[in-house]
Amino acid sequence: MSSLAMRPCGDFRTSYKADNTIFETKTIRLVTCLVIALACAAPLVLDGYFLTLFIQISYLGIAALGLNILVGFTGQISLGHGAFFGFGAFASAWLNTSFNIPVVFCIPLAGFLTMGVGMMFGMPAARIKGLYLAIATLAAQFIIQDFFGRAEWFTGGAAGAMAAPVSLFGFDFDTDMSFYFIALFALVFMYIWGCNLMRSRDGRAFVAVRDHYLSAEIMGVKLNKYRLLSFGISSFYAGIGGALYGHYLGYVSSEGFTILMSIQFLAMVIIGGLGSIKGTLMGVVFMVLLPEVLEGIVGLMKYTDFGNLPMVTDGLAYIKEMAIGLVIILFLIFEPEGLAHRWGQIKNYWKCYPFAY
């Protein structure tokens, strides 16, 4: 019973409804609302560079949450998430240009389309596990990537596909500033969606399948259905994230959605914390900001004596790449359970401060 509740003294729950909230305490909810409100006001202060970073966090965060539902909550594995992300981007652009469906509807539709494809490739998932499943999803990654290259009607082949900007009531969201609000809305919406999913019937079934699939089946959970559904929902998220990415850039090229991207998604989820919704976001923020922060640090090196060496000035880019790798390795050694776990420990520490227990 080591789990410390964050509830302060005197915060009694008198109804099941009050005991069944997304946020553990009122303070946490208030802080979250405050952060969202501040985020709404951020474009007034921040310049385009930060907005770009945020938009990046947003679409990657949505896709990563999907992967966490699959890997962290259901205990499956997928090495093809990047391909599904790309499929969402192409699907949305294709729906928009071929059928003239407004982009606002294209994005969720692309999500459902990707969900269908994901479930198709997830079919083996109901039957195989672990490393074998990893290889099966690796096949999905390469098949879809190949499809991008060949299906010119869908992706535009090597030339890529144009994606129109999101437009609502005649207003085009084609600048960083305006798209920022779309990204923020999508992020908040999809995360609330995820939170609610995990506290309702099917979310519990996912975790049950992960923790003990034999007893989950005895408890009435259809194993095959939920393993497949988990693949579907994870691809759904990837599709939404991908669609946002496509309409933000305005152009989708088939080159970006490689296995590297899939592994990057896995890294985000593992660093953030498997089986934690807030951890997913932390992991994404970490992975997106890390190169930027390192870039800043490496830039500062120029002002030291050390930085005048030609070896350093020439190799700045490589030093940055190596540092990213190093940080990730150190992270996995010292905090294998992810940022969410560390966050919980910090909170526990301050809860009892200055006493140890």
Next chain:
Amino acid sequence: MKDTILTVDQISLAFGGVKALTDVSFEVERGAVFSIIGPNGAGKTSMLNSISGRYRPQKGTIHFDNQDVTHLRPNARADLGIGRTFQNLALFGHMSVLDNIMVGRHHLMKNNWLTGPLYWASPAQKEELTHRRQVEEIIDFLDISHVRKSIAGTLSYGLRKRVELARAMALNPKLILLDEPMAGMNLEEKEDMARYILDLNEEFGITVVMIEHDMGVVMDISHEVMVLDFGKKLISGLPEAVMADEHVRQAYLGLEDDEQLQEVG
């Protein structure tokens, strides 16, 4: 006429050359506490696994509530009303106790992955709260309200056994299969568990099929006892009659242990 809830007819189960069960037949009366005893490796757990659907017997049929369930998947049997606990704890270790028990309500709930996330705008919230209310009653009954928000994997052994029982009860089963509910417990915990089993049998009207090694408990609470040995049924009947049987003493209780027998009897 006897009102039987479970009819097992000529079940045979083999793993390759190892015959776990050979032509075992028995009937369980509705509302009874039915115990299965026998030495280790006698096929008791295989029997429960066959009833709950984890194993498919090669031969024979199982009827539950006048319905042939022999070929149903385990989750379909849960829908019909067969709940069970496991010998080696099988809780969802990273979930809270409350969520563990809520999983037991799975087949009674309707919301899916589309309506669930729309929590406030769909019937999902109402459904959650109604089922929570019923789960709380089970929590109250088994006296585990102090740990309802704890992570199941962090609990002590005795508490975990109780949470498992709660989870099985949350299925609203007509028949509950208990695999050694008292293994590894001290006397006090055993007494508590025996009381819970009797109460769920009498108050909730759930039929109990139980595997147990503690002969004292078996003799005290069961209405009927069946003895398995090497996958074959030796005898079944009233506890006293079974205990008096010569073969049973030989196979399970041991002939020399007359002192123990007297204690039990």
